[in-house]
Amino acid sequence: MIKKNHDILKVSIVTVVYNAKEDLEKTIESVLEQDYSKIEYIIIDGGSSDGTLDIIKKYQNRINYWISEKDNGIYDAMNKGIKFASGAYINFLNAGDLYSSLTVVSNISSKIREKNCKIIYGNVVYNRKDGSLFIDDKSRKKSSNIYEINHQSCFYSLNLHKQYGLYSLDYKISSDFLFLNSVIKVLDNEPFKVDFNIVEYDEGGFSRVNILEHQWEKIKISMRLYGINFYIFSPLLIIIKVLIKKVLGRKN
Numbered sequence: 093m094i095k096k097n098h099d100i101l102k103v104s105i106v107t108v109v110y111n112a113k114e115d116l117e118k119t120i121e122s123v124l125e126q127d128y129s130k131i132e133y134i135i136i137d138g139g140s141s142d143g144t145l146d147i148i149k150k151y152q153n154r155i156n157y158w159i160s161e162k163d164n165g166i167y168d169a170m171n172k173g174i175k176f177a178s179g180a181y182i183n184f185l186n187a188g189d190l191y192s193s194l195t196v197v198s199n200i201s202s203k204i205r206e207k208n209c210k211i212i213y214g215n216v217v218y219n220r221k222d223g224s225l226f227i228d229d230k231s232r233k234k235s236s237n238i239y240e241i242n243h244q245s246c247f248y249s250l251n252l253h254k255q256y257g258l259y260s261l262d263y264k265i266s267s268d269f270l271f272l273n274s275v276i277k278v279l280d281n282e283p284f285k286v287d288f289n290i291v292e293y294d295e296g297g298f299s300r301v302n303i304l305e306h307q308w309e310k311i312k313i314s315m316r317l318y319g320i321n322f323y324i325f326s327p328l329l330i331i332i333k334v335l336i337k338k339v340l341g342r343k344n
Contacts, residue, residue, distance in 0.1 A: 127194050
């Protein structure tokens with residue numbers, strides 16, 4: 093494949109993984125197959141013992157940096173990736189995630205130059221358990237200036253971490269939600285939404301498996317940023333629906 097060479101942007105892509113040998117290789121190949129030549133690829137492994145390291149070593153000549161050591165959770169691992177990254181923009185594509193096409197990074201780079209945006213994001217394709225696909229193109233600004241942005245679909249300026257710090261370890265599932273909304277609150281320009289698919293991943297991801305904790309963290313974060321606000325009713329409604337389903341499930 094002839095890779096497109098854009099002289100302006102180097103993009104850092106970080107994959108965080110722990111004991112996911114069955115999922116990691118397809119993610120690595122999804123990055124390496126991109127038609128964009130200025131990619132810095134970083135893999136942060138949490139000390140896997142299931143053969144994940146064999147997969148990493150298989151591709152290590154095409155990975156810019158990788159490390160395998162115990163961490164304090166997913167955001168601690170992501171922070172390690174941020175510290176090693178040197179691109180102008182950064183994206184997190186974790187084990188099991190796939191870019192939706194071979195041109196995702198080149199298309200995003202073009203849009204960044206065109207729109208001069210600090211944060212850019214797009215659509216997400218979920219692989220449902222029944223084998224069907226669901227395209228989520230609804231990520232956008234919510235009430236009270238809160239943004240719901242899928243982390244895997246988001247590319248943003250690495251300098252934002254230099255200005256506003258790393259991901260907080262106070263939250264287990266929603267620190268990206270906190271970071272992005274904290275930054276958006278003080279930025280002059282809003283995030284730019286592109287209308288094409290960025291990433292594809294299984295519906296049963298970490299945040300969806302832990303949906304109650306995820307939604308509760310978002311409520312606490314929105315109140316931390318804006319006090320009592322209308323946004324909190326959105327995750328609260330999800331919590332109520334999940335609890336009702338659990339109760340009905342126990343009755344059946």
